[in-house]
Amino acid sequence: MCSRKTFPLISGFLSLDLVNTEVISHGRRHELLVHEQDLLDWLHTMCEEIPSLDKNILNISENETTEILRHIHEFRFTLRENFESIADGNFIDKGWISDLEKNIENAPYVYRLESDELKKISKGSTLNKILSLLSLDTLHLIAEGKLQKIKRCSNPDCVLLFIDLTGRRKWCSMKICGNRKKVARFQEKKNKKT
DSSP states (O other), rough: OOOOOOOOOOOSSSHHHHTTTEEEETEEEEEEOSHHHHHHHHHHHHHHHHHTGGGGGGGOOOHHHHHHHHHHHHHHHHHHHHHHHHTTTTTHHHHHHHHHHHHHHOOOSEEEETTTEEEEOOSSHHHHHHHHHHHHHHHHHHHHOOGGGGEEEETTOOEEEEOOOOSOOOOIIIIIIIHHHHHHHHHHHHHHHH
């Protein structure tokens, strides 16, 4: 079995982790969801990270995958646009909220008891299920006031976003950008001494 592609899972939120499937590497923006297999890898990763997700979203035919990937790119673009706007201090767009609510209407939820756990299962096409899950996650962020705490990474060369619940966080991740900046500062100090 070949290994799956990895993604920067720094937020714990489905919608934000989708936005963070675009990264900067070597000064250029890179798309992590290029091929249909990348989408499948991302969906598998999300199902592992969020056990309550409906595993039926993994049952995608090859024909569906190409179409779904295109829609996911479009949806991610809108998410990024709105998340960055909020990170920049702007108000949440009411029209965007309506669009998110419509996505959920296209794949409403039913509940099923599986292995003594109540699972939320969306109905509709696979695309509608995925968009519904992402939209619901986004609406939870809004309803819980967490989206008001969204920030851009302090590294100007990074495009990753995160939720800062403490009010003190500067980096998308210490592993990704925080350590790089620490190393760069250390090198700078070391070079000044010599």
